[in-house]
Amino acid sequence: MKKLVLLLMILSLLVTTACWDMIDIEKRAYVLGVAIDLYPPNPKGRESDKSEARQEEEIPLEKTGLHNGRPEYALTVQIPILQKAQSSSFSGGGGDPESDATWQITQIGNSFISMNLEMATRTNLIPYYEHLQAIILSEDVARAGLKNVIDFFVRDPEMGRRVNIYVSHGEAKKVLDVNPRTEDYSSIYLSQIHRNTRKTSRMVEKAGLNKMLNNIDLGLDFILPAIQSTKDEIKSNGAAIFKKDKMVGWLDELELEAVKFILNRYNKGLITVTSSAMDNAIIALDIGKSKTKIKTSIENDLPRFDIDIEVSGSYAENTRVYTQGDQDIDLHKTLEKDFEKEIVSLCENTIKKMQEEYGVDIFEFKQLLRTREPAYWKEVKNKWEDLYPKIIVKVKARVKIDLIGLTS
């Protein structure tokens, strides 16, 4: 009898007190994307394109009770509206294109965790960050410095370090409001764009939090992908240059290519030259393989980097002259030289720009020096800022054209 009572007690304990963490899958708000803007002005998002723009400076729902300080940032969070997704899947894609598949919730405040938690007071779903795809910072936020912004996203265990981070031209909230054509949710659309780095090298490949944090930890300067958006499209538009943790400028697509060459992260891409030998035709080289070797040495007490870029590709396009069976070896060599010149000049210009205009070492020369010439580095550690504009960089390129002239 006693045993029975004991067993019942234990069983009832199990039934009534367990399941602390059970939350049904549809009762979660999957935060797909996060956009951070500076607070005043109030981010308007896509609504600014519509007729009635948001006039007020502060919408009551978006205010966060603050313990101290003034609100400085506006955090927008994107959660999917599942009912819309369900109805479209049942009726075979006939969902209403005008209605949003996502809900953007904006909150203003100055501590990110407080803003995130405040969001919980506005939805009936439980916020869940494990599927966070993208963090978008507006240019202003980036220029103000990342340290204030990033800490929460790194500490929270739900997110992990595979979240991508972007800098947007203009308002970050606009990016979330994009209504993409091939995908339901703009965050997923955004985070998949970089997949095309297998085709072109004018985008920064996978800019996960991890890489960025590593650079910050080591005290290096780095780049983050830049994006631009319209009503239904997002474009990856070069990169944003960060010195320590503040943004200092933009890299356009070609400069980005140069940076990728130097960092040996060039995947597949394209170089074009205007060839005087061919009636000023634009010749394109489709690059298949690219390898860069950097040799570090000390010359006259200054660091010297010899960058050796080896590229091989195929002759992809000739806009003026429709050549058929063009197998002239000399022409071949001339073209190669042209390409080499193009690559070298591109790289050197970019390096110069970084050295002189921005004083930013996004090429990780600092890291190279530290790892290859540690003794020297120990001495000049503290003088790097002054040293950087003076370092000697020599770029050499070798282009090999594999397939030339034959059309398929």
Add this chain to the structure above:
Amino acid sequence: MKDDSLRPVQIMTLTASAIFGVDILLVPQRMARIAGQDGWISLGLGGLLSLASASLIYYLVSLYPEDDMPNICIKVLGRLLGRIIMLPTLLYTFIYVALSFRIFAQALLTFLLDRTPIYAIVLLMLLVTAYAVYKGIYTMASVCDLLFPLALITLIVLVATTISQGRLDYLRPILFDNSDKVLKGVLPGLQEYTGYSIIAYIYSHSQKGARTYKWYMVGILIPIIFYMLITLVCIMNFTAPGLEGVLYPTLTLSKSIEYTPLFMERLEAFVAVIWISIVFASGMAYYYAASRNIAVFFGVKSQYERYIVFAFIPLLLILAILEPNVLKSIKQITYLKTIQILVAGFVVPLLIVITLIKRRSSIKK
């Protein structure tokens, strides 16, 4: 009907399971704190030291083929002195079980569950571990036999997928200006492998012979290699200064896998589940050692010996929840390991010397 003795392979899996424990989560951060990007070298050197210390223990136990550690202590040093010498080991193994489950529960809370109270997790782990120990050493060996390959495969997959994401550069410059720190890290590195003393408790059940020794060494070598690899990979992925700030590097590592070709872009689920079994296996080994210690210390009759495992669950539970700050718990575990090193370093040779002297004098007679 008849139970075979433990095969040499099982000695290997038992030893490796005892060494792989909750530490697998904490090692990279600890090493990075002490030795920067060369932390993995400290682990390797510490590993070599542990092989030496392990051989010492093996030699001691082989002198007494039918007894395990607590019995040896009493035999060699007498009933009073033996018990005194046994006391630190007893406390160490006992508290280690509680603390390691505590840290495990904390990490689990952070990454897997959320609002489940710690006592529930610790209690469940204690119950399962006690059940396994209750079933006896041969069942324990079989369970480790089953779980160990799974754990190994998962670790290999983890290392393989993240090693390509990492950058070799972060490891350089190797050993530049860092040798003193690396040497400072050798002893903490040695501490990580303290599971090897499990042999003192299982040798009496094994098939004695040279093969057992070989497998025992392999059983220590595998964790050495893996700890080094994981620390290596963590440094490659998070950079040494960054690693110092990450509390549970291995879990964070599994969360940063970006292996999109595979359907499972979220390998962390798999790692989490296997990691539960790793902690379980090591907890089981220590629990067994603790129960043997207690049984011999208090002179429990052998037919009741199996039940003491259940008797101590409440005490362990309380010990586990006692310390509210997890960082302090981690520090405490480090202290415990230092105790074990001292024991292995001083007590074991002492016992060996005394034994040899006794034997020589008895031969002379």
Add this chain to the structure above:
Amino acid sequence: MISLLKKLVGKKKKPIIREASTDQLKNIKLTANIDDNISRLKITMSSSYDIVTRELEIGAHGIRASLIYIDNLVNSIVVQDNILRPLTIYSLNEPKGPGRIDINKLKDSMISIGEIKEAESFDDIVLAILSGNVFLCIQGYDKGLLIGAKYYHGRTIGEPNTESSIRGPQESFVEILKVNIGLIRRRLRDPNLAIDAFKIGKRAKSDLAIAYIRGLADPEIVEQIKQRVLKLDLDGQISAIQIGQMILDNPNSIFPMSQITERPDKVVSALMDGRVMLLLEGAPDALLLPVTLPILMQSADDYFESWIISSFIRISRYMCLFISTLFPASYIAIATFNPGMLPTNLALSMAANRTGVPFTAAIEALIMEFTIEILQEAGVRLPKVIGQTVSIVGGLVIGQSAVQAGLVGPIMVIVVALTALASFTIPDYSLGLATRFLRLPFIILAISFGGFGIAIGMLTLITYLSSLKSFGIRYLAPITPFNLKDWTDTLIRGSNPGQNKRPEFLKTQARGKSKALKEAKADEG
């Protein structure tokens, strides 16, 4: 409690019907008066209507004799042709001699039947008559003859019901022990095949056959089994399965500790592996001991195809073992505790599919599980005519309509259906039942603690399975303790179809198959 009620109600006087127990019968012997004997035999056998007595005169001497037998247990034609005819008609040709007849002459030359034996004590005679023998008692003799003319009516040998295979023999055991043993002997013409018979049950006294191959089976195991069988104190059993349950090490385990089969080819390969078989008269289930989990996962078909394909199929079968136990629990754990483990698109589509479902995933799972259990139980008991209807009803109504009504999410239906299917891929029905049973605790663990709960459950299960022993052999051998040589027949199937070595874990005496006979002879000689 019951005795209390009895005392309150008061005893009623019940008519006493005395039973004839074997001990009493031992003491009764035949007398020389056949009328006496016959009437006593009839009374002992409760004067049942199917007892046939035939009085006759043997031959020219006119000696009175009487046959007594049970009508529906004997072959009437044999009785007429081989017993009555020689005794009555042919014996007329005998020369007239002294008024006595030698019982040995009767036994040796007049009755043309193979099994014939003298008997004098009632317990032997009664048991023999009830087993289908014919008893001949002769006036003036206190001994009689038991003549074997058994014929049991039963099923003809047909196809196996529960263990069908694509290739290989399609014979299955029937309820008649003689026929079953014949099926085994036909395939195993080894003189070392030893078949020992025991009588089980005080009332049933059915024959239990224990078969093993001398020189292969571990003699300790055989001895153990025999001892345990002898110790049984029962009224009677229906099938060898029940016998098995009583002699097992762990009768309370949900995992099958004995392998039950109705295929003679499985029995024969098991015997050649050094295992022991038990068969009871009256049921077609053969019990094979000892058993391990990998043995239960083997199917006859594995040996009829190429080893690569068979290994692949076997591995998928092991995966089905896990699916059958863990799938619903894993679904709950992942969907409710950790949707972060799913790829984002999958998580979103699963969540979208579940909007509007009123119950939580846990309750959904329990409801669907229960429904599947109902379906399975109903399917077993249905008359074949309605069988089709139920499958349609079950599938359409419950599955589809429930989803469309919004009661259950479609994913849950898929999960539960797959789980049920997976449990049917397991070759051993009892093992499939065990996994079916285990689903529920895992679901509860998953509801309470998510993935951690499942891990804890698995660890407990593994510990439990590792500690199970069947007659001294570990249930999980050779997975653990690990023995590489035996792995050619567990997860994968070795390439040699004959397979040179017997599994080590069965502790057989002769390892090499071709050498078996030589070694056995060497043992003896």
